[in-house]
Amino acid sequence: MTVVKADDLALTFQTNDGPVHALADVNLTVEKGDFVSFIGPSGCGKTTFLRCIAGLETPTGGSLTVNGMTPDEARRSRAYGYVFQAAGLYPWRTIAGNVRLPLEIMGYSRAEMAERIARVLELVELSGFEKKYPWQLSGGMQQRASIARALAFDADILLMDEPFGALDEIVRDHLNEQLLKLWARTEKTICFVTHSIPEAVYLSTRIVVMSPRPGRITDVIESPLPRERPLDIRDSTQFLEVAHRVREGLRAGHAYDQ
Amino acid sequence: MRNLFPILTVLAAIVGLWYLGAVWMNSAWTLDRAEGPLSFTEVVRDTMSQDRPRLPAPHQVAAELYDTVIDKKVTSKRSLVYHGWITLRSTLTGFALGTLIGILMAVGIVYSRTANMSLMPWAIISQTVPIVALAPMIIVLMAAIGVEGRAVPKAIISAYLCYFPVLVGMVKGLRAPDRAQLDLMDTYSANGWQTFWKLRLPSSVPYLFTSLKIGIAAALVGTIVGELPTGAVQGLGARILIGDQFGQPIMIWAALSAAAVLAGILVTVVAAVQTGLMRRMGFAQ
Numbered sequence: 423m424t425v426v427k428a429d430d431l432a433l434t435f436q437t438n439d440g441p442v443h444a445l446a447d448v449n450l451t452v453e454k455g456d457f458v459s460f461i462g463p464s465g466c467g468k469t470t471f472l473r474c475i476a477g478l479e480t481p482t483g484g485s486l487t488v489n490g491m492t493p494d495e496a497r498r499s500r501a502y503g504y505v506f507q508a509a510g511l512y513p514w515r516t517i518a519g520n521v522r523l524p525l526e527i528m529g530y531s532r533a534e535m536a537e538r539i540a541r542v543l544e545l546v547e548l549s550g551f552e553k554k555y556p557w558q559l560s561g562g563m564q565q566r567a568s569i570a571r572a573l574a575f576d577a578d579i580l581l582m583d584e585p586f587g588a589l590d591e592i593v594r595d596h597l598n599e600q601l602l603k604l605w606a607r608t609e610k611t612i613c614f615v616t617h618s619i620p621e622a623v624y625l626s627t628r629i630v631v632m633s634p635r636p637g638r639i640t641d642v643i644e645s646p647l648p649r650e651r652p653l654d655i656r657d658s659t660q661f662l663e664v665a666h667r668v669r670e671g672l673r674a675g676h677a678y679d680q
Numbered sequence: 681m682r683n684l685f686p687i688l689t690v691l692a693a694i695v696g697l698w699y700l701g702a703v704w705m706n707s708a709w710t711l712d713r714a715e716g717p718l719s720f721t722e723v724v725r726d727t728m729s730q731d732r733p734r735l736p737a738p739h740q741v742a743a744e745l746y747d748t749v750i751d752k753k754v755t756s757k758r759s760l761v762y763h764g765w766i767t768l769r770s771t772l773t774g775f776a777l778g779t780l781i782g783i784l785m786a787v788g789i790v791y792s793r794t795a796n797m798s799l800m801p802w803a804i805i806s807q808t809v810p811i812v813a814l815a816p817m818i819i820v821l822m823a824a825i826g827v828e829g830r831a832v833p834k835a836i837i838s839a840y841l842c843y844f845p846v847l848v849g850m851v852k853g854l855r856a857p858d859r860a861q862l863d864l865m866d867t868y869s870a871n872g873w874q875t876f877w878k879l880r881l882p883s884s885v886p887y888l889f890t891s892l893k894i895g896i897a898a899a900l901v902g903t904i905v906g907e908l909p910t911g912a913v914q915g916l917g918a919r920i921l922i923g924d925q926f927g928q929p930i931m932i933w934a935a936l937s938a939a940a941v942l943a944g945i946l947v948t949v950v951a952a953v954q955t956g957l958m959r960r961m962g963f964a965q
Contacts, residue, residue: 478863478867497866497867500869502867503867504864504867506863506864508860510860510861513962514885514963523868524868526878527870527878528868557962575868
C-alpha cells in the first residue's frame, strides 16, 4: 500500500532576493512499512519535503498524497506523528504530561490516556520517569520522550526531522538501535531526515539522496541489508558499499561545492 | 536569609545619608534663629528635633510612624493603618482591573493583526500622558456621572498605570512559543483555543509575573496620585496632601514611608506567589 506519493512536486518560496526553489521535480513513493531516510546537505529541501508531507508547507507545483489524501486532510485526520530536531517538551509538564498532550487535544478518555502513556513510555524505555520534569532528563532521554509523544496516538506514519542531530555519537548509536526495534515492533512507516551517512544506511530500507539549488532527488537506494540489524552490521562489506554509493550520490549532486 | 545582609547594608547606608542630609538641610533654620554662636554639637542636636524640619530625621519619622501605626486605634482618622487600608483596597482593585485589561488587550493584540496595529500605539500614547494631569479629570468626570466617593476613580487611575506593564509582558509571553512548538500543535491539528490554553498561556506565565511585580507597584503609585487632588481626606496620598497643606513634614514623610513599606510588601507577596506557582509548574530547577 502506498503511503506517500509525490509526482513532480515543486515548492518555490518568493523572497526579496527572488524566488528560491526549495523543491523541484520530486518524484517518490513510500510504501507502508518502509523506513525511508532523506539525506543531503543543508538547503537540499529534505526538511521542506518532510514538512510538505506533514502539511506544514504547501507545495506550489505537482501533486502529493498521504494515505491517498491531501497532506492537509492527512494532518487533520492525525495520520502522522512528527518528531522535531529539538525535543520541544513543555517545561511545565512532566514526562507523562508531555506524552498526554496530543491525547488531551484529541479527546481521549482518562483511562485510555493512562494506558497509552504507560505503553509508549515502555516502548521508548522510559517507564518510571512519568513524574520527572524534562530538565531532570538527559538530552537523549528527552528525545525519546518526544518520540513517545509522537507515538501516543497510534498514527501509522512517523515523520522525524533530524531527531538525533543534536546528540553525541554514543547516544545516537543507542537510539538508532532502539528506533529499529521500535519500528519492528510497531510496523510504522518512517520518514527520517538526517545529515549522517552511517545513520541513514543503518536505519533505512530506502535512502533518498538529495542535493540543493534546486532541492531535488539525485538517487534512491534500495538497501540490500536485512531488516534485522545488529550494530556491528556497520562493519560489513554490504554496509560499506551502500555507504559508498550514498557518498557518490552526494558528490554527484555537487553537494561538496562549497 | 542570604539576601538579608545586602538589603540591610543598603538600608543602613540610606539612613546614614538621610541623617547627614537632615543636618545639612535643617541647619539653616537653626542658625537663623540662633541668638549667639552655637557649637557644632548644639547645631546637630537642634537639627534632629525641629517641629517643622525641611527634612525630618529618620528617628522623628519612626516615632511618628510608631504613634500613628501602633498607638492609634485602627479606626481612628489619624491612624496610618486606617489610611493604608483605604489605599491598599483601591490599589488591589486597580491592580485586578489593570491586570484583567492588560491580559485581555494582550490576547487581542497577539491574535488580531488589526488589534495589534490599532491598540498598541494607543497603549503607548496612554503612558506618555502625565497621570498627575489626568487624575483630577478622571475624578471630576466620575463625580459628573454620579459616582459617589473616591474609590472608583482611584481604582481607574490605578488600573490606568498598572495595565501597561501587564500588556507588554503578556504580549511578549504569549508570543514566546517558537515556530517548532506552534508547528507541533498543528501536527495534532489542535484548534486555536487548545493552542492558546495548552501552549501560549502556560508559556506566558514567567513573563506575566515579571510584569505583575511592576504592575502592582504602579497600581499603588496610581492610587496615591488619585488621593492627592484637593478634596481627598482618606488614604496615604491624602495624608501627604494634608501634611503639605498644614506644614507638617514629619507627617508627609511618615505617610511616604508607609507607602514605601506597603509597596515592598505587595511586591514581595507577588514574588512569593510567582516562586510558588513556578515551582508547582515545574519551571524551577
